[in-house]
Structures are given as structure tokens and as C-alpha cells.
Amino acid sequence: AVTATCAAVDLGASSGRVILGRVGAGELSTTEVARFDNTPIRIARGAGRDRLHWNVLGLYRDILAGLRIASASAELHSIGIDSWAVDYGLLDADGELLGNPIHYRDSRTDGVLDQVRATLGAERIYATTGIQFMPINTLIQLVAARDTAALTAASSLLLIPDLLCYWLTGQRGAEVTNASTTQLLDVRRREWAWELVRAAGIDETLLPPLREPGERIGLVDGTARAELGGGELPVVAVGSHDTASAIVAVPTVTRRFGYVSCGTWSLVGLELDAPVVSEAGRTANFTNELGVDGTTRYLRNVMGLWLLQESLRTWADAGRPAELSGLLADAARAEPFRSIVDPDDPRFLAPGDMPARIAQACRETGQPVPETQAQLVRCVLESLALAYRRTLRQACALSGREVDVLHIVGGGSRNELLCRLTADACGIPVVAGPVEATALGNLLVQARAAGGSGVGDLTAMRALVAATQEVREYAPSGAASDFDAAARRLD
Numbered sequence: 256a257v258t259a260t261c262a263a264v265d266l267g268a269s270s271g272r273v274i275l276g277r278v279g280a281g282e283l284s285t286t287e288v289a290r291f292d293n294t295p296i297r298i299a300r301g302a303g304r305d306r307l308h309w310n311v312l313g314l315y316r317d318i319l320a321g322l323r324i325a326s327a328s329a330e331l332h333s334i335g336i337d338s339w340a341v342d343y344g345l346l347d348a349d350g351e352l353l354g355n356p357i358h359y360r361d362s363r364t365d366g367v368l369d370q371v372r373a374t375l376g377a378e379r380i381y382a383t384t385g386i387q388f389m390p391i392n393t394l395i396q397l398v399a400a401r402d403t404a405a406l407t408a409a410s411s412l413l414l415i416p417d418l419l420c421y422w423l424t425g426q427r428g429a430e431v432t433n434a435s436t437t438q439l440l441d442v443r444r445r446e447w448a449w450e451l452v453r454a455a456g457i458d459e460t461l462l463p464p465l466r467e468p469g470e471r472i473g474l475v476d477g478t479a480r481a482e483l484g485g486g487e488l489p490v491v492a493v494g495s496h497d498t499a500s501a502i503v504a505v506p507t508v509t510r511r512f513g514y515v516s517c518g519t520w521s522l523v524g525l526e527l528d529a530p531v532v533s534e535a536g537r538t539a540n541f542t543n544e545l546g547v548d549g550t551t552r553y554l555r556n557v558m559g560l561w562l563l564q565e566s567l568r569t570w571a572d573a574g575r576p577a578e579l580s581g582l583l584a585d586a587a588r589a590e591p592f593r594s595i596v597d598p599d600d601p602r603f604l605a606p607g608d609m610p611a612r613i614a615q616a617c618r619e620t621g622q623p624v625p626e627t628q629a630q631l632v633r634c635v636l637e638s639l640a641l642a643y644r645r646t647l648r649q650a651c652a653l654s655g656r657e658v659d660v661l662h663i664v665g666g667g668s669r670n671e672l673l674c675r676l677t678a679d680a681c682g683i684p685v686v687a688g689p690v691e692a693t694a695l696g697n698l699l700v701q702a703r704a705a706g707g708s709g710v711g712d713l714t715a716m717r718a719l720v721a722a723t724q725e726v727r728e729y730a731p732s733g734a735a736s737d738f739d740a741a742a743r744r745l746d
């Protein structure tokens with residue numbers, strides 16, 4: 256029996272971590288060796304304009320520091336990196352980074368989504384890519400960046416995890432699960448959609464060759480090799496889209512499951528064997544993201560805990576900081592269904608005063624404005640639970656599938672009130688956990704590439720997660736009719 260020891264780098268929209276894992280027959284154990292902030296930075300660029308950036312060099316530094324700890328404490332089989340999707344860095348012909356990667360919440364894409372839909376045709380884009388229309392998609396970002404100095408000078412485009420792997424190994428490529436989120440990939444052929452790329456005015460030579468999860472990218476090289484102790488250390492492609500890795504580690508024991516990958520975003524949907532690209536799916540804006548082992552994630556992005564995170568940040572900036580666990584306890588006691596919003600309203604996407612935007616949405620729908628922090632949190636969590644229910648039902652209807660259980664994985668699975676409300680809203684049991692599903696999925700794919708025992712296919716991987724990780728079950732309490740009434744307020 257082979258036990259694989261691997262390091263997973265997992266970057267979320269608000270923090271990153273390096274996790275050391277051991278994966279073998281009946282064993283899946285993890286140690287967090289580093290955790291660091293991932294705070295976007297807004298910088299001026301003259302004439303009152305600004306840009307929202309990721310601090311990608313700071314992230315690379317923190318990753319290396321974490322990997323140094325991991326490689327000093329164990330003999331590593333490999334390293335794998337996943338992160339949020341759609342964002343990228345541009346390299347010049349000498350392989351140097353051209354500017355700082357721009358955050359998908361930056362306003363440069365304002366209005367561009369409609370323009371792209373109109374000029375290229377929404378039906379055509381969807382028929383090829385199967386991807387939901389969101390302003391954050393790489394396609395939209397690239398059209399927004401057309402004719403900029405950086406894009407004109409660029410000779411390759413690397414998505415964030417691919418960029419970091421390039422800095423570790425010197426090898427360029429595009430891991431396919433993350434590449435699918437660009438809205439530039441042919442979802443059925445698992446290849447770049449060259450015709451669409453050209454039609455969008457994107458230089459096709461920017462896009463590197465695709466790689467599948469499990470492929471070896473290369474050995475840690477150059478300065479990174481010296482920093483990590485000088486040994487031979489492979490970097491392996493994982494499901495480098497964090498959501499792809501998270502769904503690998505859903506501890507399901509049935510195929511009739513739905514999921515919420517619950518972090519800054521909530522990704523709500525089903526796993527399918529093949530994409531469902533239909534007109535009804537397009538109008539409902541359902542996406543077909545590519546998963547590990549040829550699977551499809553049929554889902555929608557629900558705006559997620561971003562509404563809560565950004566509210567907390569707004570309060571802290573205004574000198575009214577709130578402590579989350581106390582706030583959740585108060586929210587659990589707050590009046591139910593006082594006000595409900597649609598979390599997917601595009602007005603909530605950009606950074607800024609979230610409580611004010613939520614209050615405005617309540618006013619517009621004739622509902623009381625949340626007055627206390629607890630009322631606002633209650634409003635956010637009930638609104639999310641309703642959005643999960645709506646999205647799960649749509650996913651089932653559009654794909655002709657049924658589910659018996661809803662898995663909530665990721666950081667949000669710790670939020671008991673949210674899990675309970677979701678079980679009540681959906682009327683099926685919720686299984687919450689693991690919190691670190693993404694890192695686990697990352698580790699499992701690496702372990703399989705290393706020839707590890709007990710991780711042959713997704714079913715085996717999930718059985719291992721179910722046998723080793725803690726989960727919590729929430730039975731529906733029968734309050735579904737209250738949710739029905741609340742849902743009608745938004746019709």
C-alpha cells in the first residue's frame with residue numbers, strides 16, 4: 256500500500272492556505288502549515304480612476320513560505336495548486352509578468368457583458384462553451400481589456416494557478432477545469448473554442464496548451480527549487496479550479512446528491528456525466544463547468560457569503576466591528592422572514608457598502624429595512640437558503656435528475672444557521688462538511704497521480720472522505736411552506 260504525502264495550495268478570494276496531507280488506504284489526514292490573507296488592493300491610475308488588483312507576488316511569497324514548512328516537515332511526493340477561477344496574468348515574450356493581475360470584481364467589465372452577448376450572440380457562445388454569462392468571465396474581461404497596452408504586448412495568458420505553477424516549474428499550460436470557466440473552451444471537445452476566440456478578437460496564440468488534472472507539470476525549478484531544499488519535487492496539475500477540487504471531496508455515498516460549495520461564492524448544482532447545453536439552461540443561466548475525471552458541474556453561481564463578508568467589512572470600516580459567532584447567535588434568534596433579497600442581483604457584485612445595498616433592495620420590494628446587524632445577517636442567510644433551493648430545483652428540472660441529499664462543503668458548512676435554514680428551505684437532509692473540501696480534493700488527485708492506494712476513482716475518493724472526515728447532518732424541520740411564502744415576495 257502506498258501512502259502519498261502531498262502539499263495542497265488552496266487560494267480563496269479572502270485567504271490562502273498550504274495544507275500538508277497524507278493519503279493512503281483508509282487514511283486522509285491534513286495539517287494546515289500556513290494560512291495567509293488574500294486582500295485585493297485598489298490603486299489609483301490618474302484622473303480619478305482606479306483598478307482593483309490581486310497581490311499575486313505577495314501570494315507567491317506566502318505560498319513559498321508555506322511550502323518551505325511543508326517540505327521541511329515531510330518528504331513530499333508532489334505539490335498541487337488551486338484557486339478561484341477566471342482571473343489571469345499576462346506574460347511577455349520573455350516570460351515576464353506584464354502588470355498586476357486584475358480582480359474579477361473590478362469595474363472594467365461594466366457594460367461589456369451585454370456588448371459581448373449582442374455582438375457575438377448569446378446562443379452561439381452558450382452552444383459552444385455551455386458557460387453561464389457573468390461579467391467576471393475571462394471572455395468578458397479580455398474584451399474589456401482589448402487594445403490595452405498589456406494585452407497588446409502579451410504573448411501568453413496564464414490563469415492564476417497556472418501562473419503560480421509556472422513560477423515554480425518554468426512550464427506553461429492551462430489546466431482544463433479552470434480553463435472551462437473562461438467561457439473560451441469548447442465544453443464537449445475539452446479544447447479551446449478557437450472560432451469563438453478569434454471572433455472575440457482575442458489573439459489565439461495567447462492561450463497555452465491544455466492539461467488534465469493528474470498530469471505532471473514539471474519539477475520545481477530555479478530559485479524555487481533552492482528555496483524548497485534543492486530536491487526533486489514534482490508539481491502536479493489538480494482540479495485547479497477550486498470548485499472542481501471541492502466537488503471531488505464531497506463525501507457522498509449516493510449518486511443522487513446536490514451540492515453547495517460554500518465560500519465567498521456559493522456554487523449550487525449537480526454533478527453530471529456530460530454537459531447539458533439547452534436553450535432552457537441558457538435562459539436560466541446554468542453553467543457546465545468541467546470537472547475532474549470527465550465530469551460536468553451543472554450549477555449556478557449564487558453570490559454567496561460575499562454578502563456577509565462585505566457587510567462585516569463595511570461595519571468594521573465604519574467603526575462598528577462585529578464578531579461573527581455572536582452575530583450568528585443573535586441572527587438565529589432574530590425574527591424569521593422579516594426581509595428577503597435576491598442574492599444574485601448584480602448590484603451586489605462590486606465591493607462597497609453592502610448593508611446599504613441590501614437595505615435599498617428591501618425598500619424596492621416593500622419590505623422592512625434591516626435595522627440591526629442581526630436582522631441583516633438573518634436576511635442574508637434566509638435569502639441564501641432560498642436561492643439554494645431555487646437553484647437546486649432548477650438544476651434538477653433542467654437536467655432531469657433528482658436528489659435525496661444536499662451536501663454543503665467549504666467554509667460555509669461551519670455556519671450552522673445557514674445549514675439549518677438550507678435543510679428547511681430545500682426539504683431534504685443537508686450534510687455539512689468537510690470545511691476543507693477543496694484542499695482535500697486537491698490532495699486526492701495528487702495522491703492518485705503518485706500511485707496512492709484507495710483513490711482509484713471519484714467513488715473511491717469520496718468513500719475515503721466519508722470514512723475519515725467529520726460531517727454534520729441537518730434534517731429538514733418542515734418549515735418549507737414559510738419559505739414558499741417568502742419566495743413569493745420576490746416574484
Ligand code: LFR
Nearest residue numbers: 338339340341497498520556
Ligand atoms: C469560487 C470560484 C467560483 C468562481 C469564482 C470566481 O471560489 O472559483 O467557482 O465562479 O470563484 O472565480
